[in-house]
Amino acid sequence: MRVDILSLFPEMFSAYLNASILHRALESGFLQIKVHNIRDFATGKHHITDEPPYGGGGGMILKPEPIFAAVESLRVQTPDMGQVGAQTPVILLTPQGRLLNQAVARELAGHDRLILLCGRYEGVDERVRQHLVTDEISIGDYVLTGGELAALVVVDVVARLIPGVLGAEGAADGDSHAQGLLEGPHYTRPETFRGWTVPEVLRSGHAAKILRWRREQALRRTWERRPELFLSADLDEEDRQFLRVLAEEQVRRT
Ligand code: 6GU
Numbered sequence: 614m615r616v617d618i619l620s621l622f623p624e625m626f627s628a629y630l631n632a633s634i635l636h637r638a639l640e641s642g643f644l645q646i647k648v649h650n651i652r653d654f655a656t657g658k659h660h661i662t663d664e665p666p667y668g669g670g671g672g673m674i675l676k677p678e679p680i681f682a683a684v685e686s687l688r689v690q691t692p693d694m695g696q697v698g699a700q701t702p703v704i705l706l707t708p709q710g711r712l713l714n715q716a717v718a719r720e721l722a723g724h725d726r727l728i729l730l731c732g733r734y735e736g737v738d739e740r741v742r743q744h745l746v747t748d749e750i751s752i753g754d755y756v757l758t759g760g761e762l763a764a765l766v767v768v769d770v771v772a773r774l775i776p777g778v779l780g781a782e783g784a785a786d787g788d789s790h791a792q793g794l795l796e797g798p799h800y801t802r803p804e805t806f807r808g809w810t811v812p813e814v815l816r817s818g819h820a821a822k823i824l825r826w827r828r829e830q831a832l833r834r835t836w837e838r839r840p841e842l843f844l845s846a847d848l849d850e851e852d853r854q855f856l857r858v859l860a861e862e863q864v865r866r867t
Pocket residue numbers: 705706707708732750751752753754755756757758759760763764
């Protein structure tokens with residue numbers, strides 16, 4: 614997958630992209646990322662990218678021309694950059710966007726190219742929204758100083774869904790939220806730490822029992838922390854039976 618990121622602060626990305634799994638994904642070619650400075654596409658002596666809002670009020674608004682020019686520069690075919698087709702999403706990162714979740718991440722991972730536009734200040738000129746942007750994404754109900762962190766979050770969640778980026782095939786399948794449930798607990802060595810011992814079943818070598826235990830732990834954790842996830846979780850009859858046990862447990866405790 615290729616991702617073009619448009620930002621007024623391109624220097625914000627290198628530390629995160631140049632470490633760990635994303636670094637490896639970039640090195641091995643599963644992922645290609647180009648960060649573009651919107652200011653490079655601003656014309657005039659001062660390369661102005663923002664101006665006060667029409668009608669007054671505080672803050673500054675990103676001007677449309679440099680943003681249109683930056684996106685349109687990606688449509689030019691060069692040996693380095695492929696053509697941006699009409700199907701390539703142009704995604705504005707904004708707290709007004711649809712909320713990012715694992716399903717949205719899977720949808721984005723289905724594209725071979727993404728353009729991420731990082732908003733700043735009070736926002737972007739509405740004509741960018743209406744005539745350039747094809748999707749708007751928020752990473753949560755709080756306000757960041759700009760879309761850069763949100764763009765990194767999008768890149769991270771999408772990259773780990775690209776086949777080959779995580780070591781083992783299907784390594785993302787057991788993640789929290791991948792099945793619509795939270796994950797249960799994990800343990801590693803030592804077997805006993807400060808008197809706290811790893812659950813016996815995990816050391817039993819009994820694969821089917823381990824699988825069942827993990828499923829029940831995931832159901833229990835989801836029940837305790839995020840019960841609303843059951844509204845859309847994929848459950849079988851065995852899961853439902855275990856949830857009845859949890860419900861009875863709860864009734865007995867109250
Ligand atoms: Cl995408 N941008 C900004 N500025 N704030 C946010 C956000 C995005 N998502 C949540 N808060």
